[in-house]
Amino acid sequence: MNKEWEIKKSKITFFKCIHVGKFGETWKSDCKGKGPVTIKTNIATNITQETFLDEANILGKLHHKNIISLYGVCTESYPFYIVTEPMNGNLKGYLTTNNTTPAELVDITIQVTDGMKYLGEQDYIHCDLRAINILLGDHNTLKIANFHLAQHLNSNKYWTIEKGTKLAIRWTAPEGYALNRLSIKSDVWSFGILLWELATKGDLPYRGMTNKEAVELVSEGDHIFIPQDCPERFDQLMINCLKYYDDKRPNFKDIFD
Known part of the structure; x- marks a missing residue:
């Protein structure tokens, strides 16, 4: 993943876990400098960090109003985070x-x-x-x-x-x-x-x-x-x-x- 996407974990504040699935947890959060965000982690899943980040690599290449936008990733320490635009449920x-x-x-x-x-x-x-x-x-x-x-x-x-x-x-x-x-x-x-x-x-x-x-x-x-x-x-x-x-x-x- 290109380092331009990297976000310091110290900028992240977790608020509420909104979904737990086999591919990870999803949280309503805040990112200093960006405001409200959605964060996906792979805590308690059995996939590797690299496989988890494949999703972020794809999102970084897609730009469309009906596809979720990538804001960045946190990859400097385990667990990794994928940071996207804020969402209001599914x-x-x-x-x-x-x-x-x-x-x-x-x-x-x-x-x-x-x-x-x-x-x-x-x-x-x-x-x-x-x-x-x-x-x-x-x-x-x-x-x-x-x-x-x-x-x-x-x-x-x-x-x-x-x-x-x-x-x-x-x-x-x-x-x-x-x-x-x-x-x-x-x-x-x-x-x-x-x-x-x-x-x-x-x-x-x-x-x-x-x-x-x-x-x-x-x-x-x-x-x-x-x-x-x-x-x-x-x-x-x-x-x-x-x-x-x-x-x-x-x-x-x-x-x-």
Whole structure:
């Protein structure tokens, strides 16, 4: 990581832990000279500091209004910190606690599409696109975050999944577990499941099924049921994004054409 991103830990004040996951902890914090920030640490995780910082290296190369902005890193002593712009919770929490209107859902869809379109143009894939990994910024701006699984394709069509990679199975495209590979069209599948989350106010995909049962369902060429009361045109968009074969799915740039 370029030293220009380095922030002294003495400038950081932690306020509140807002999320604990398998990739680390997320805190509302303050950084002297920058103001409110969000800090991600890898305390109590089993990944190396170098792997943890891969996410920061990616974020440092991305600049888009719908992708979380990197402010800096703290790498001079363990544990390392990734410092980003301040956030106000995640989309899943928002969906489960608010009665969103169809207009809001369309706006959410457009913002996520814009961010993912940009990501694909930079030759990256996210590999973990879901409501909990989309954060809420100021002025109703959404930020795609949690790039811990993201990969640069280096002009290749696919990324071969590395042994030991833990994917979010319920959001993973069939080629992820059938062919052990992912592409930007795999992110389109995950986007289709995200649309389902929007239509069901943040419900768990394949509720009542185990991960294994969900994989078996999709492997047979089927997909998650389409909610009857989803917003107009969401149903067909979901169906298009959840095509079994990745070359049958739309590109992010074509989703609203």
